[in-house]
Amino acid sequence: MQNLKQLVITGRGRSRMKSAFANANVIPMPLFQQVKEAVRREILDGTYGPHEKLPSERQMMEAFSVSRITVRLALADLQREGLIFKINGKGTFVTLPKAQFDVSTLRGFGESAAQIGQEAFTELVSVTTGLPSHGVAHQLLLPKGSQVTKFQRLRYLNREPLAFDVTYAPVELGERFRSADLQHRDLFDIVENDCGMTVASARVNVEAVLCDVELAAYLNVEQSSAALHIERCVHDATGAPILYENLFYRGDRFRFGLDIDRVHLGQPLGERG
Incomplete structure (x- = not known):
């Protein structure tokens, strides 16, 4: 034909x-x-x-x-x-083809983009320090009265806005980030190479949301457009939480991919069949 x-x-x-x-x-x-x-x-x-x-x-x-x-x-x-x-x-x-990040391993935005041969860039929107909400303090296991550093970043893939990132860190760690090149480096890279800590694991929740006026403006989409909300609490090698992230990805430009193995009922999770 x-x-x-x-x-x-x-x-x-x-x-x-x-x-x-x-x-x-x-x-x-x-x-x-x-x-x-x-x-x-x-x-x-x-x-x-x-x-x-x-x-x-x-x-x-x-x-x-x-x-x-x-x-x-x-x-x-x-x-x-x-x-x-x-x-x-x-x-x-x-349309441009959707970017697909592999979620079977824990990577930063820049690392994920490099894996698929794409160019990543970050615009630092704001950095503030203050008392966290109850929810943020709970995620980071902070004692009452502790402060956090909040980072808002707009993440670009191939020069187009793909994700809006709101990250909280204990203030001691957050202050280390202030002097780093947050436009071109992932927080994971800074944590491991500048702070001498290990990014070991994360607890992740994913849900579909609709963009409000502010989020739509950042992502350059219409209000009420679909977005993928990824809530991620990152832990070090001891299991202590070090970062709490809320990531919002454009629904029309992004998808997650992963390979999974089937586990039969009653089979231990460590055994692959």
């Missing part, structure tokens, strides 16, 4: 689309799904690259010999999948 670019040029669409699905020995799909799958394949195989403009609705109508509503249904599905976005008056464009 010719790709969409070729179909736009030749004007031959529906007959080739039908024959392609017939040759594949698949159950015939509604026309809008056939158009969707044809466009989807070309996005995924790189025929249309990130931020490249797709043909107009009229060009697709002519290329596939279908109605406007068929094209719009196909594009609506692709937009829901996060593969395309629309700009009023300009057209439909391919």
Whole structure:
């Protein structure tokens, strides 16, 4: 089957689309799904690259010999999948592929970005010291009256905002961070190499949230857009908490990935089958 670019040029669409699905020995799909799958394949195989403009609705109508509503249904599905976005008056464009970080091991943002060959940068939004909320004090096991240093950072991947990070540290440790290069170094790196401590483990909770006005502004998304909230309490080699983090990742630009092993009922967790 010719790709969409070729179909736009030749004007031959529906007959080739039908024959392609017939040759594949698949159950015939509604026309809008056939158009969707044809466009989807070309996005995924790189025929249309990130931020490249797709043909107009009229060009697709002519290329596939279908109605406007068929094209719009196909594009609506692709937009829901996060593969395309629309700009009023300009057209439909391919989105950037989502960044995927491996969560099977404990890494900082910069380390995770380097693992997938991406460029990471951090904008330090604010650093403050004061009394923590009850929740923060509980996470860090701080005695009453103890202070914490709070860091707010905007994390960029390939020069686009990907995550907003709110981190709390006991004030003694937090003061060590103030003089460090927080734009280009992870806190884990500073903890281990400047402070001589070991980042050993973390307790992690993940949930979906909607961006409020402030978070949406930082992440450059619409208010009420989906975000991934990662609550992480980081421990040293003795099991003592040293950092309490709340990380908010853009839902349209990010996903987590991990490899897991099956453990049968009654099988000890240390045994792999």
